[in-house]
Amino acid sequence: MKLKHFVTVSMVNLTAANSRPTTMSSISQTTVTQHSPWSAEDDPGLMHLIAMGNKPAFTELARRHMPGMLGFARRYVQLSEAEDIVQEALTRIWLKAAQWQDRGTSPRSWLMRIVYNLTMDSLRRQPKLAEQDSNELMATANGPEKNYEESIKQQQLAVAMKALPERQRSAVVLTVYNAMTNREAAGVLEVSVDALESLLSRGRRGLKQSIDLQRGV
Amino acid sequence: MKMANTTAIEMSIERVTTLIEAYGSDTQSWPEQERAEAVACLELSPLLQQLLNHEYELDALLQTDSVEEQVDEVLLARIVDKLPEQPKVKQNIAKLEWMPRWPAAMAAALTAVVVVLVVMNSPLQTVQNEQIALQEMDYLLWQDVTGQGSDEASDEESTDFTSML
Numbered sequence: 001m002k003l004k005h006f007v008t009v010s011m012v013n014l015t016a017a018n019s020r021p022t023t024m025s026s027i028s029q030t031t032v033t034q035h036s037p038w039s040a041e042d043d044p045g046l047m048h049l050i051a052m053g054n055k056p057a058f059t060e061l062a063r064r065h066m067p068g069m070l071g072f073a074r075r076y077v078q079l080s081e082a083e084d085i086v087q088e089a090l091t092r093i094w095l096k097a098a099q100w101q102d103r104g105t106s107p108r109s110w111l112m113r114i115v116y117n118l119t120m121d122s123l124r125r126q127p128k129l130a131e132q133d134s135n136e137l138m139a140t141a142n143g144p145e146k147n148y149e150e151s152i153k154q155q156q157l158a159v160a161m162k163a164l165p166e167r168q169r170s171a172v173v174l175t176v177y178n179a180m181t182n183r184e185a186a187g188v189l190e191v192s193v194d195a196l197e198s199l200l201s202r203g204r205r206g207l208k209q210s211i212d213l214q215r216g217v
Numbered sequence: 218m219k220m221a222n223t224t225a226i227e228m229s230i231e232r233v234t235t236l237i238e239a240y241g242s243d244t245q246s247w248p249e250q251e252r253a254e255a256v257a258c259l260e261l262s263p264l265l266q267q268l269l270n271h272e273y274e275l276d277a278l279l280q281t282d283s284v285e286e287q288v289d290e291v292l293l294a295r296i297v298d299k300l301p302e303q304p305k306v307k308q309n310i311a312k313l314e315w316m317p318r319w320p321a322a323m324a325a326a327l328t329a330v331v332v333v334l335v336v337m338n339s340p341l342q343t344v345q346n347e348q349i350a351l352q353e354m355d356y357l358l359w360q361d362v363t364g365q366g367s368d369e370a371s372d373e374e375s376t377d378f379t380s381m382l
Contacts, residue, residue: 053303062293067286074284083289087296094300150281157278175246176279182240182248193248200239208275 043107050097058097062090065108068178069115075161075173076119077126085122089114109187112178116170116188123166160210168203171196229258233265242273 041049041060049057066086073082092114093100093107100110161169167189174185186196233255240246244256259265 055297055300058300059293059297062296063288066288066293070289071284071286074286083292086292087299090296091300095303097303153278154282157282172279175240176276177283179246197235197239201235204238204241204272204275211275211278 047097047100047107050094051100058090058094061093061107065111066090068108069111072112072115072173072178073119075177077122081122081126082119085115085118088118105187106184109180109184112174112180112184112188113190116174120166156211156214157207159214160207163210164203164206168199168206171199172203172207175200229254230262230265233258233262234268237265237268237272241276241279242269243276 041057043061043064046057046061050061069086069089070082073085076082077085089111093111100107161172164172170189171185174180174188175182178185180188182193182196186193189196189199191199232251236247236251236255240248244252244259247255259269
């Protein structure tokens with residue numbers, strides 16, 4: 001009965017859901033680039049300038065993508081570690097910008113691939129610390145302003161996320177929280193689009209099963 | 218004609234099912250090139266709509282976990298300040314990209330020529346040449362001192378000639 005009601009309500013909300021803005025990272029991205037003198041330049045253009053040693057172009061690229069990079073890394077490691085990862089990734093871009101070629105891989109995908117690899121390396125080195133931090137992050141998200149029911153739901157989601165295999169989890173994070181296109185996310189994980197879709201399907205199924213299990217459904 | 222359309226819709230239903238299961242209920246997150254066709258198919262299928270609604274709850278839950286990250290100006294300034302110098306070697310290589318690639322065989326032949334030249338001009342070879350020259354000088358001196366040489370031989374030959382006559 002409850003499910004039936006939910007289906008009806010969500011059908012009504014379908015249009016609203018489809019017209020809602022994309023994720024937070026893309027919103028902040030737009031806000032950040034609004035007043036920059038480099039906003040007219042696209043990412044590949046910035047990469048060419050960076051390859052020639054242009055620091056303002058580098059700063060602009062970093063501004064655009066830092067929130068997404070930091071957001072991804074923070075879902076796995078603690079803040080100080082995430083900041084180190086972002087710094088390392090951006091420094092690599094600065095040093096290797098000349099090696100980037102516009103052959104299907106966007107600078108954003110390249111950046112996120114570096115962040116992804118560094119994050120996974122960090123996780124392998126400090127699995128226990130990362131586990132602790134996920135709990136900290138969850139606690140931060142569950143601030144006093146959130147009601148108890150929401151808090152429980154978020155806890156269930158956090159547990160379900162942690163239970164997912166690493167690549168399924170990353171596929172979900174990249175597409176949902178980083179608002180990456182399927183090609184971009186596939187580029188980060190170095191898989192085909194079909195393989196990405198498979199990871200996403202299994203990931204979402206795993207999340208639902210885990211949440212249902214916690215709810216005793 | 219009708220059968221062909223039905224097959225096309227059935228194929229689309231299969232694909233839309235995959236899209237829903239992979240990307241969730243927000244059609245804006247579906248691949249752009251397939252979106253319009255998939256949404257059109259969705260509108261015709263109550264089954265797909267039900268599937269979509271089933272995914273909506275998870276999407277709503279996932280969205281509550283969105284964390285808005287701002288640009289950390291302090292971190293950005295620190296990163297820019299600590300940027301190392303870009304490698305210049307790579308730039309030089311980029312400048313030489315117009316040059317044709319040398320075949321490996323050509324490079325190997327060039328290396329062989331260089332090796333031969335080096336060996337020819339090596340100190341060992343010079344010493345050997347000097348030793349041969351000294352031996353020749355000794356021989357000439359010995360000829361001068363002993364009086365033996367080509368003149369004596371020619372006398373003998375002439376003697377022989379005379380006797381023959």
